[in-house]
Amino acid sequence: DQQVKQNSPSLSVQEGRISILNCDYTNSMFDYFLWYKKYPAEGPTFLISISSIKDKNEDGRFTVFLNKSAKHLSLHIVPSQPGDSAVYFCAASGSQGNLIFGKGTKLSVKP
Amino acid sequence: KAGVTQTPRYLIKTRGQQVTLSCSPISGHRSVSWYQQTPGQGLQFLFEYFSETQRNKGNFPGRFSGRQFSNSRSEMNVSTLELGDSALYLCASRPTGGRGYTFGSGTRLTVV
Numbered sequence: 001d002q003q004v005k006q007n008s009p010s011l012s013v014q015e016g017r018i019s020i021l022n023c024d025y026t027n028s029m030f031d032y033f034l035w036y037k038k039y040p041a042e043g044p045t046f047l048i049s050i051s052s053i054k055d056k057n058e059d060g061r062f063t064v065f066l067n068k069s070a071k072h073l074s075l076h077i078v079p080s081q082p083g084d085s086a087v088y089f090c091a092a093s094g095s096q097g098n099l100i101f102g103k104g105t106k107l108s109v110k111p
Numbered sequence: 112k113a114g115v116t117q118t119p120r121y122l123i124k125t126r127g128q129q130v131t132l133s134c135s136p137i138s139g140h141r142s143v144s145w146y147q148q149t150p151g152q153g154l155q156f157l158f159e160y161f162s163e164t165q166r167n168k169g170n171f172p173g174r175f176s177g178r179q180f181s182n183s184r185s186e187m188n189v190s191t192l193e194l195g196d197s198a199l200y201l202c203a204s205r206p207t208g209g210r211g212y213t214f215g216s217g218t219r220l221t222v223v
Contacts, residue, residue, distance in 0.1 A: 032210045043115070043201050043214030044154070089154065097205075098144060098167050099212060103153035 003027045004092050006102035013109050019077040021105050023090030026071065030092040034099065035064060035075045038087045047088075048075070080109045113138065115215035117202050123221045129190040132218045136183050136204030142166075143185040144212060145177060148199040157200075160185055189220075197222045 005024045013019045021035075031052040036044035050057040050064045050073070057064050063076045077084055087106050091099040116135040124130050136143050145157040156169035160179035177187040183204075189196055199219050203212035 034211060036214075041199075041217070041219065043117075043203075043216045046211055046213065049211055091154075093210060096167050097142075097210070098156050098159050098169075099146075099154075099203075100156065101146075101154040 001026075002102075003030075004090055004100050004102040006088075006090055006105050008105050009103070010106040010108070013080045013107065015082055015109055015111050016079045019075075019080045019084065019107055019109065021075040021077075021088050021090070021107065023073050023075075023102055024071055025073075025092050027092070027094065027100075028071070029094040030100075031095075032093045033064070033066060033073050034091045034093075035062075036089045036091060036101075037084075038089060038104070044089055077107075080107075082109050082111050085109050115202055115204050115213055117200075117215035117218050119218060120216065121219045121221075123223060124192050126192055126194060126222055128192050129188060130192060130220060131186055131188050132200055132202075132220070134185045134187075134202030134204075134215060136185070136202075137206075137213055140204035140206050140213075141183050142205045142207065143179055143183065144203045144205075145185070145187050146201040146203065146214075147171075148201060148217070149197075154201065157187065192222045194222050196220065 034049040035047040038044040087104045090102040142161045144159040159167040179185045199217045201217045203214045
């Protein structure tokens with residue numbers, strides 16, 4: 001029973017264009033959502049987060065949108081750069097605090 | 112400020128052996144969590160410790176155990192290793208009341 005789903009295993013985008021990574025969740029008790037970026041053989045690096053009381057959070061080129069009614073969130077990267085190429089994980093947490101991760105989306109940004 | 116430190120970085124063990132992995136959290140962080148990453152399953156939660164007490168546990172067999180010391184450093188132990196235990200084991204810490212975790216670089220365990 002996957003509570004956090006990233007349905008696109010991979011995404012390829014041209015440099016300078018927008019990258020949109022999607023994530024769906026099933027547990028309505030989740031109240032905090034995070035995006036992590038991961039390179040091979042390294043630990044995930046925190047990118048951006050959003051609380052369930054908000055529907056948007058921005059940090060530089062990264063924006064996360066939350067649609068609670070649809071149980072859906074997305075990460076927008078504008079403009080995309082080759083250095084953004086990595087695996088992106090969506091994660092959710094509830095009252096217990098531990099993170100439940102999706103299986104990741106591999107983003108490739110082509111020069 | 113030093114990050115989360117995991118040792119060793121790489122480990123090769125034989126089926127049936129046991130292994131202990133170590134994690135030093137960010138100074139001041141009292142909550143430490145462990146995750147297993149495999150190609151097919153993504154990152155799966157193992158357990159979380161806070162002030163030397165296990166606060167939460169994922170869906171893993173009893174062969175996987177952990178502990179936390181008074182200085183917040185944590186260890187996880189896997190007994191009777193199986194080939195399927197080959198994975199990247201990640202440790203993460205967070206400040207008290209914080210929701211975001213900082214991850215270490217992981218320990219790559221290979222069971223042969």
